[in-house]
Amino acid sequence: MSSPAVTSSIPENEPLTVVGGGLVGSLLALYLARQGHTVEVFERRADPRKGENLEGRSINLALSDRGWRALQGIGVEEAVREVAIPLYRRVMHDQRGQLTMQPYGKEGQAIYSVSRAGLNQRLLDLVDQEPRVQVRFNQQCRRVDLRNRTLEMFDAAAGSNHVWPYQHLFGTDGAYSSVRAAMQKTDRFNYSQQYLNYGYKELTIVAGPENSWVIEKNALHIWPRGQYMMIALPNLDGSFNCTLFFPYEGAVSFETLQTPEQVRSFFEEVFPDAVPLMPELEQEFFENPTSSLVTVRCYPWSVADEVLLLGDASHAIVPFYGQGMNAGFEDCTILQGLMAQYGHDWLTIFREFQRQRKPNADAMADLAVYNFEEMRDRVADPRFLLQKKIESKISAQYPQQWLPLYSQVTFSHLPYAEAWANGQEQERIMQRVMPHIETEADFERPEVQTLIAQELAQR
Amino acid sequence: MSSPAVTSSIPENEPLTVVGGGLVGSLLALYLARQGHTVEVFERRADPRKGENLEGRSINLALSDRGWRALQGIGVEEAVREVAIPLYRRVMHDQRGQLTMQPYGKEGQAIYSVSRAGLNQRLLDLVDQEPRVQVRFNQQCRRVDLRNRTLEMFDAAAGSNHVWPYQHLFGTDGAYSSVRAAMQKTDRFNYSQQYLNYGYKELTIVAGPENSWVIEKNALHIWPRGQYMMIALPNLDGSFNCTLFFPYEGAVSFETLQTPEQVRSFFEEVFPDAVPLMPELEQEFFENPTSSLVTVRCYPWSVADEVLLLGDASHAIVPFYGQGMNAGFEDCTILQGLMAQYGHDWLTIFREFQRQRKPNADAMADLAVYNFEEMRDRVADPRFLLQKKIESKISAQYPQQWLPLYSQVTFSHLPYAEAWANGQEQERIMQRVMPHIETEADFERPEVQTLIAQELAQR
Numbered sequence: 053m054s055s056p057a058v059t060s061s062i063p064e065n066e067p068l069t070v071v072g073g074g075l076v077g078s079l080l081a082l083y084l085a086r087q088g089h090t091v092e093v094f095e096r097r098a099d100p101r102k103g104e105n106l107e108g109r110s111i112n113l114a115l116s117d118r119g120w121r122a123l124q125g126i127g128v129e130e131a132v133r134e135v136a137i138p139l140y141r142r143v144m145h146d147q148r149g150q151l152t153m154q155p156y157g158k159e160g161q162a163i164y165s166v167s168r169a170g171l172n173q174r175l176l177d178l179v180d181q182e183p184r185v186q187v188r189f190n191q192q193c194r195r196v197d198l199r200n201r202t203l204e205m206f207d208a209a210a211g212s213n214h215v216w217p218y219q220h221l222f223g224t225d226g227a228y229s230s231v232r233a234a235m236q237k238t239d240r241f242n243y244s245q246q247y248l249n250y251g252y253k254e255l256t257i258v259a260g261p262e263n264s265w266v267i268e269k270n271a272l273h274i275w276p277r278g279q280y281m282m283i284a285l286p287n288l289d290g291s292f293n294c295t296l297f298f299p300y301e302g303a304v305s306f307e308t309l310q311t312p313e314q315v316r317s318f319f320e321e322v323f324p325d326a327v328p329l330m331p332e333l334e335q336e337f338f339e340n341p342t343s344s345l346v347t348v349r350c351y352p353w354s355v356a357d358e359v360l361l362l363g364d365a366s367h368a369i370v371p372f373y374g375q376g377m378n379a380g381f382e383d384c385t386i387l388q389g390l391m392a393q394y395g396h397d398w399l400t401i402f403r404e405f406q407r408q409r410k411p412n413a414d415a416m417a418d419l420a421v422y423n424f425e426e427m428r429d430r431v432a433d434p435r436f437l438l439q440k441k442i443e444s445k446i447s448a449q450y451p452q453q454w455l456p457l458y459s460q461v462t463f464s465h466l467p468y469a470e471a472w473a474n475g476q477e478q479e480r481i482m483q484r485v486m487p488h489i490e491t492e493a494d495f496e497r498p499e500v501q502t503l504i505a506q507e508l509a510q511r
Numbered sequence: 512m513s514s515p516a517v518t519s520s521i522p523e524n525e526p527l528t529v530v531g532g533g534l535v536g537s538l539l540a541l542y543l544a545r546q547g548h549t550v551e552v553f554e555r556r557a558d559p560r561k562g563e564n565l566e567g568r569s570i571n572l573a574l575s576d577r578g579w580r581a582l583q584g585i586g587v588e589e590a591v592r593e594v595a596i597p598l599y600r601r602v603m604h605d606q607r608g609q610l611t612m613q614p615y616g617k618e619g620q621a622i623y624s625v626s627r628a629g630l631n632q633r634l635l636d637l638v639d640q641e642p643r644v645q646v647r648f649n650q651q652c653r654r655v656d657l658r659n660r661t662l663e664m665f666d667a668a669a670g671s672n673h674v675w676p677y678q679h680l681f682g683t684d685g686a687y688s689s690v691r692a693a694m695q696k697t698d699r700f701n702y703s704q705q706y707l708n709y710g711y712k713e714l715t716i717v718a719g720p721e722n723s724w725v726i727e728k729n730a731l732h733i734w735p736r737g738q739y740m741m742i743a744l745p746n747l748d749g750s751f752n753c754t755l756f757f758p759y760e761g762a763v764s765f766e767t768l769q770t771p772e773q774v775r776s777f778f779e780e781v782f783p784d785a786v787p788l789m790p791e792l793e794q795e796f797f798e799n800p801t802s803s804l805v806t807v808r809c810y811p812w813s814v815a816d817e818v819l820l821l822g823d824a825s826h827a828i829v830p831f832y833g834q835g836m837n838a839g840f841e842d843c844t845i846l847q848g849l850m851a852q853y854g855h856d857w858l859t860i861f862r863e864f865q866r867q868r869k870p871n872a873d874a875m876a877d878l879a880v881y882n883f884e885e886m887r888d889r890v891a892d893p894r895f896l897l898q899k900k901i902e903s904k905i906s907a908q909y910p911q912q913w914l915p916l917y918s919q920v921t922f923s924h925l926p927y928a929e930a931w932a933n934g935q936e937q938e939r940i941m942q943r944v945m946p947h948i949e950t951e952a953d954f955e956r957p958e959v960q961t962l963i964a965q966e967l968a969q970r
Binding site for chain 2: 239242245
């Protein structure tokens with residue numbers, strides 16, 4: 053920790069190696085190159101910009117402040133903003149098609165719907181303009197030999213294996229990381245993969261006439277139904293990507309929806325306002341895969357100064373807080389800060405990175421599961437929405453002392469662990485305040501005002 | 512669950528396959544054969560009865576009631592008892608060499624020190640006498656192909672690979688199971704491996720003249736030192752296997768003991784009565800490996816009617832309750848009961864097995880970590896030992912209503928999860944009773960008697 057603050061940008065002889073050229077891997081390659089390093093990126097898939105789009109996951113992503121900051125750091129923020137759709141609020145659809153709203157933050161604050169494929173392609177275009185980075189596509193990682201520091205890659209286009217040595221390896225190969233799988237076999241590597249009993253299915257709300265949006269464009273739509281939910285995010289072409297989060301087994305589950313008739317009848321009962329907007333419902337339901345939802349935790353994230361895991365490879369989370377990509381991008385911001393501080397001292401950089409970042413990744417994993425319950429269940433409860441309104445009033449009255457948890461996570465750069473701790477503390481205060489609240493107007497009552505002032509004074 | 516209770520012992524055409532011929536694998540093979548099945552066992556190591564003993568772990572094991580019942584089920588109980596040493600109590604050694612005692616159970620109740628290698632060899636001898644079982648040694652599992660139901664085995668003696676099909680596969684290949692590793696890659700497989708920050712080192716207290724025991728033979732010896740401890744179990748030849756459980760890092764840790772002088776000086780300070788009995792201390796300390804301590808949890812334990820994990824492969828635990836082998840052996844007892852009930856209906860057998868057994872394996876994993884804290888720290892506390900004496904008096908007075916947790920785990924066949932729940936409830940009662948107790952005699956005081964009677968009436 054007493055290393056000198058080397059800021060030299062003279063590259064080392066050996067290029068750095070990045071396994072995984074998805075969102076985090078391509079952004080990381082740009083950060084490493086801008087720091088003066090030469091970088092070799094191995095990506096399993098074919099170049100997504102060539103030929104058919106074989107992209108596995110078409111799901112939209114919600115980009116928020118942490119992600120924007122990381123994009124800004126390499127100067128691509130504005131270009132991405134042009135193709136991002138701001139979502140200023142949640143719109144909840146009840147079983148009769150009636151709507152309620154909940155703003156995400158203050159006036160003008162939004163999360164942004166972006167296409168995963170589009171964003172990845174844009175980052176790869178930037179990588180192409182960076183002479184220090186070389187990307188090799190169609191490279192399936194067959195083996196990571198941690199002892200001899202080599203990668204065995206199967207080149208799917210050439211049909212042959214090749215062994216590559218590495219000096220410093222960055223594993224950004226996602227939730228099912230091959231690099232992490234090699235580390236899992238080393239002694240004292242803590243690891244867990246935990247699945248929800250829920251799967252998800254992607255569906256489509258089609259565009260209206262002339263690519264118009266048939267439900268509110270600048271909102272994230274939720275059909276909360278207690279034990280399950282559907283959500284929808286807008287696309288630029290007027291359509292919406294819908295995702296049904298649904299139990300695998302049980303009375304109401306993927307298991308029990310076996311025929312097109314069952315699907316239609318179920319959707320008409322529980323999502324009546326959405327069904328007319330989903331002309332390909334039955335076909336999509338049976339053609340699109342049912343995907344699982346995993347949380348991956350592990351530690352350590354590094355092997356000496358030789359390997360470092362980032363993004364989903366070290367902390368895959370469920371998608372309900374819209375923070376998976378943002379957390380991975382923030383990894384790049386944090387790493388950038390450490391590189392600026394410690395130069396080529398990779399041992400210190402890797403150790404500091406995992407030490408600082410692990411508690412925040414764990415907190416974010418907890419937050420993501422927590423928000424699933426909020427989205428599928430609590431947002432349908434008028435008392436919950438009233439509580440959120442009161443919280444928003446407290447925040448307006450005491451802006452220095454109270455930022456709602458959602459805003460701390462989404463619209464700030466506070467470490468996730470601090471946000472989560474603050475959020476839990478605020479929730480305890482709300483549990484004491486809400487018994488005194490029947491309507492929004494009760495916030496102004498003197499005893500409520502006194503109680504809130506007292507609670508805040510005690511924090 | 513409505514399957515008929517088939518008890519036919521007519522074997523199916525296909526032999527059953529067992530991967531792993533250690534303690535649980537060889538016992539399981541015997542149980543399967545006695546049920547009428549033909550069985551093929553693949554074991555990674557060479558036959559331990561031939562040539563040099565290459566047994567990885569020489570550590571002694573503590574056999575208790577659950578293990579005995581499983582051995583009894585195949586008629587080998589008496590033969591094993593002949594080479595087992597009963598341990599009736601814990602003997603705690605303080606830093607000045609002074610001793611305190613704590614009986615494990617009632618008069619005559621004991622856990623039994625047995626040699627892992629000796630027990631494994633005896634089970635393999637029994638397997639040899641069983642015409643329905645074939646054991647193949649030197650078979651390293653290279654790949655389990657769950658889709659095609661094949662095993663790729665590298666025969667280390669022949670130097671060649673062979674692919675074996677399987678119909679029903681039992682994975683008893685331990686904490687680092689290859690069978691489980693294949694299952695880990697399937698969708699929705701929950702898995703965790705968690706290491707303690709402690710490692711262990713095996714050391715030896717040598718025998719006295721004419722193979723005599725230089726400390727009490729029929730006891731498990733503990734040197735509890737708060738953040739670490741040493742234990743010793745007797746061997747038949749008069750020696751004791753000692754195990755030091757010690758932090759990997761920190762002020763007092765493996766990291767800080769780097770020279771023979773440091774080791775001797777440290778041991779003389781903290782284990783002064785043991786050092787004179789350990790003439791090879793320094794040599795053993797640096798020659799013997801430092802081994803890690805892992806808890807493995809996973810679910811599901813089965814794939815259709817095709818694969819079932821048992822023993823450490825599905826529930827590896829830390830060794831502090833002496834229940835790892837006993838839990839694995841109890842798996843065989845439970846499976847035997849399900850085979851008797853469901854015959855060849857492997858789908859039901861596998862599903863019922865994991866459904867019944869998983870909560871108990873989880874409870875046992877928690878108990879094992881809990882007992883580490885008790886052994887290394889609490890047994891050195893006079894108040895803790897007083898509490899144990901009072902508990903023992905309550906148990907004597909109310910034998911139908913109060914069995915100490917240790918006895919429930921060790922001297923009963925109560926499911927582990929029930930034992931753990933009862934134990935936690937009893938601990939809460941003791942927390943209310945102990946403030947009224949200064950000495951053992953206080954147990955007889957009327958207000959204490961009334962309090963205990965009230966607490967028991969409320970359970």
